[in-house]
Amino acid sequence: MDENKYTEELYRKGALAKIAARKLGNLSSQVKDSALLAMAEQLESQAEKIIAANQLDLASGQQKGLSKTLLDRLMLNENRIVEMVSGLRTLASLTDPVGEVISMWTRPNGLQVGKVRVPLGVVGMIYEARPNVTVDAAGLCLKTGNAIILRGGSEAINSNKIITDIISSAAVEAGAPENSIQLIETTDREAVNVMLKMNKYLDVLIPRGGAGLIQTVVENATVPVIETGVGNCHVYVDESANLEMAKKIVVNAKCQRPGVCNAAETLLVHRAIAEDFLPAVGELLVKEEVELRGCQETMALIPGIKSASVEDYATEFLDLIFAIKIVSDMEEAIDHIHYYGTGHSEAIVTENYTRAQEFLRLVDAAAVYVNASTRFTDGFQFGFGAEIGISTQKLHARGPMGLPELTSTKFIIFGNGQIRI
Amino acid sequence: MDENKYTEELYRKGALAKIAARKLGNLSSQVKDSALLAMAEQLESQAEKIIAANQLDLASGQQKGLSKTLLDRLMLNENRIVEMVSGLRTLASLTDPVGEVISMWTRPNGLQVGKVRVPLGVVGMIYEARPNVTVDAAGLCLKTGNAIILRGGSEAINSNKIITDIISSAAVEAGAPENSIQLIETTDREAVNVMLKMNKYLDVLIPRGGAGLIQTVVENATVPVIETGVGNCHVYVDESANLEMAKKIVVNAKCQRPGVCNAAETLLVHRAIAEDFLPAVGELLVKEEVELRGCQETMALIPGIKSASVEDYATEFLDLIFAIKIVSDMEEAIDHIHYYGTGHSEAIVTENYTRAQEFLRLVDAAAVYVNASTRFTDGFQFGFGAEIGISTQKLHARGPMGLPELTSTKFIIFGNGQIRI
Numbered sequence A, B: 001m002d003e004n005k006y007t008e009e010l011y012r013k014g015a016l017a018k019i020a021a022r023k024l025g026n027l028s029s030q031v032k033d034s035a036l037l038a039m040a041e042q043l044e045s046q047a048e049k050i051i052a053a054n055q056l057d058l059a060s061g062q063q064k065g066l067s068k069t070l071l072d073r074l075m076l077n078e079n080r081i082v083e084m085v086s087g088l089r090t091l092a093s094l095t096d097p098v099g100e101v102i103s104m105w106t107r108p109n110g111l112q113v114g115k116v117r118v119p120l121g122v123v124g125m126i127y128e129a130r131p132n133v134t135v136d137a138a139g140l141c142l143k144t145g146n147a148i149i150l151r152g153g154s155e156a157i158n159s160n161k162i163i164t165d166i167i168s169s170a171a172v173e174a175g176a177p178e179n180s181i182q183l184i185e186t187t188d189r190e191a192v193n194v195m196l197k198m199n200k201y202l203d204v205l206i207p208r209g210g211a212g213l214i215q216t217v218v219e220n221a222t223v224p225v226i227e228t229g230v231g232n233c234h235v236y237v238d239e240s241a242n243l244e245m246a247k248k249i250v251v252n253a254k255c256q257r258p259g260v261c262n263a264a265e266t267l268l269v270h271r272a273i274a275e276d277f278l279p280a281v282g283e284l285l286v287k288e289e290v291e292l293r294g295c296q297e298t299m300a301l302i303p304g305i306k307s308a309s310v311e312d313y314a315t316e317f318l319d320l321i322f323a324i325k326i327v328s329d330m331e332e333a334i335d336h337i338h339y340y341g342t343g344h345s346e347a348i349v350t351e352n353y354t355r356a357q358e359f360l361r362l363v364d365a366a367a368v369y370v371n372a373s374t375r376f377t378d379g380f381q382f383g384f385g386a387e388i389g390i391s392t393q394k395l396h397a398r399g400p401m402g403l404p405e406l407t408s409t410k411f412i413i414f415g416n417g418q419i420r421i
Helices: A007-024 A029-045 A047-064 A068-074 A078-093 A132-143 A154-173 A190-195 A211-220 A243-255 A271-287 A296-301 A330-340 A353-362 B007-024 B029-045 B047-064 B068-074 B078-093 B132-143 B154-173 B190-195 B211-220 B243-255 B271-287 B296-301 B330-340 B353-362
Strands: A101-106 A112-119 A122-127 A147-151 A181-183 A204-208 A233-237 A264-270 A291-294 A321-327 A345-349 A367-372 A389-391 A399-401 A407-418 B101-106 B112-119 B122-127 B147-151 B181-183 B204-208 B233-237 B264-270 B291-294 B321-327 B345-349 B367-372 B389-391 B399-401 B407-418
Touching (some): A007 A122, A029 A047, A047 A068, A047 A078, A047 A154, A122 A132, A132 A147, A132 A204, A154 A181, A204 A211, A233 A330, A264 A271, A296 A321, A321 A330, A407 B399, B007 B147, B007 B181, B029 B047, B029 B154, B047 B068, B047 B078, B047 B154, B132 B147, B154 B181, B243 B345, B271 B296
Parallel strands (some): A122 A204, A147 A181, A233 A264, A233 A345, B345 B367
Antiparallel strands (some): A101 A112, B112 B407
């Protein structure tokens, strides 16, 4: 650790962030919202500069032979900048969770004990190619009074540098403390290793990106981590399902946006309705250009599809590929979900009251649905107005995280001379 | 890791705990409470056996030359068993947090989204010499539907083995799943290293004990940790304090039970009242056999006391030793608290409204007091009816943790065919 050449630079950034955090935690909502609006304005007026820097990243990405998908994630155009800007403006309009007294009660000895929301302190964000995460994460942290240290992917370094420059200056000019928003400018992976163990300076690490990145962070960090995102999600169509509804839900969960974590990856179908349901839904899915991979029984019902391997059931495809399995009952479906799933989003389609209730109770996941698409697991869809990610761990936050999930609490106690006897 | 000879044993325990956890999570409160009562009854009726096993631990502790304090922590007598038993009975009488729907709302598209409390899953507990932690932790986890893997100190191994045998059998007989409560029977430290990285099986690790243990766990664990306990707590006596009240609070915070984390370790006094206050409170403290260590100015006001070093200000004495410092104003006091404190419990004594409010707002700690002793930072004193520890971190829980802090949440979503557009 001590031999890592980035230790000094990162510790310095950490110490500066700590100082900023103490000031940020006591900034009024008014100043924070002005800062967010100033950030939005500056991003808007300097859009051309950002796009130019992004062109450099895209060019070197093409040279390195990045995939089309990656290049698309990396790409910023006017539309995407407009989205980032409007995200910041929405944030400014939301209620500040900091300072909320969640509850307060009086003890028999007269002590008044209250629990109040406070910022977490310093948030470390480790992410990949999407430069919009830079703006989103910085905005969310500023709104909640947290300092942030950003570590984006090397592919986006030019975009991230210019974006951080712009929003950081705008925030400071509007009254936010210096160093509230900092970017780690080296793209060497060694720097991440320092960050993972900066317990002295970081209150939490949030990794956003693919399974590999998240795994690395979870396995190596000693700073508390909020694990986000990996979703091997299932839709189980029960024997009592309304099959018309089931078709719509299955097609939506798989196809509406296949590259995201709340899209379905495996379809589980009760044997009693498989013959009625599978050929019909198969046709719809094939029309949507979905590649189907089924168990033996499924293959008999939908001719011409591939066979699903154990690995397929364990894979988050993030693509137009769908594994299918026929099950004997809900219990088998739930066992399959717990064995292969990642605890993200799981849905049952059923008209049976008892099974609906059981599924909600028995399935251990961040979001469990009856008769709706898994695609709704999302801070905006749930009505939070903002989202920092979707937690798949159980500590601190689970499921879509909005502004309150970026806060901690402290107890405040009003006494009049109480001592303990 | 893979070469650790305890990997196999611990992974097996982990896998068994996971299975138990799934069942425990769906056990009714009724069955869980019967199990708690059965555990209490069996501990009571087998008290003699426990005391006999404890004698073995005490004898080998004496042979190893353990300190008096450690031997006292290790010791079980009838009274202490009665306390453990009554703790379990209290737990049985408390409301089960599992299944509580914290909130539920309807989205514009008709989706009903609810947030419900669920168990964390499998809790790993790493602690030191106190065998009563075995019972407390097992009881708290059973009540909240969590499986537990216990790892107590080697000094208490005989006590822990018999206690775990008794409570585990009692719980199973009363309907709890097998392996809900497991003890790691080896006392080799190598086993802890496996436990710290059992992310596959453990949802959280809770270390309880001295600063060294907690540090080791925090620095080496990849499993999410709830950091507990270390308290370098301060009382700041402001210039406007009611000095009679201040004396009582200071003496109570230091002396009522000096060996615990919420006892005060440093007294900060505003210069304007130091001459009036320090000699008087010094006399009271000396009468209580407190060793005082002061700054230069303090030494002039209380003749004969030792000089306080920087290290003294940074130390959690857990003993009748008290560091004292005179400060120019509240700002200096708060800076001192943030520089040396551990974010546990901090108190101001003041009659000044503005400074009281500022202290509550500006001090970054789990519990911040106005005009009361720091000794109240405790789950029972706060009215939770139970306590698993006092968190000094910001993620998940901060301050005294009761039953809800041993739970997570999941979203349950009731739809009627909604798909995302």
